[in-house]
Amino acid sequence: MLKQLSVAALFAGAVVSMSSHSSAQTFGSNQRCLHGSDEQPADRARREQAVRMARQINRAENAASLRGPSRPRDYRPLDDPRIATFGIPSAPDGFKLRFYTDGQSYTFSLKDTRDRCGFAIFSDQDGRVYEALPMAANAQVLPAEIP
Numbered sequence: 662m663l664k665q666l667s668v669a670a671l672f673a674g675a676v677v678s679m680s681s682h683s684s685a686q687t688f689g690s691n692q693r694c695l696h697g698s699d700e701q702p703a704d705r706a707r708r709e710q711a712v713r714m715a716r717q718i719n720r721a722e723n724a725a726s727l728r729g730p731s732r733p734r735d736y737r738p739l740d741d742p743r744i745a746t747f748g749i750p751s752a753p754d755g756f757k758l759r760f761y762t763d764g765q766s767y768t769f770s771l772k773d774t775r776d777r778c779g780f781a782i783f784s785d786q787d788g789r790v791y792e793a794l795p796m797a798a799n800a801q802v803l804p805a806e807i808p
Contacts, residue, residue: 694778694794710753711771711782715790718760721747722767723788736767736786
């Protein structure tokens with residue numbers, strides 16, 4: 662009986678632990694993440710605007726970096742005239758854009774400075790757009806066991 666109670670308590674603890682990582686996380690006194698299952702319409706609009714901006718940056722960099730069929734791409738800073746012609750808008754209110762290029766590749770992030778959870782959108786020269794939250798402070802990354 663004691664063994665069954667121990668297993669039940671362990672299972673209940675695991676369920677509680679897993680449920681604490683939902684998209685409706687809270688920080689401090691009732692301060693919720695802005696981008697989750699209960700996202701407000703204004704925050705959703707800002708997030709969608711940031712995603713559109715990310716896609717525009719990728720399209721502009723893809724088109725402006727072409728130099729010929731056998732030549733490598735030449736990615737440019739966003740203030741370069743070849744990129745500026747694409748009319749990329751300013752970052753949405755509350756989002757901070759960081760863009761880096763070495764000419765052969767680029768990467769950028771759009772971080773929501775209003776969101777205490779640290780929501781961000783990011784992409785690179787591969788053109789995929791990602792939306793993410795940072796790992797929890799107590800999360801651990803374990804090394805892979807490679808035979």
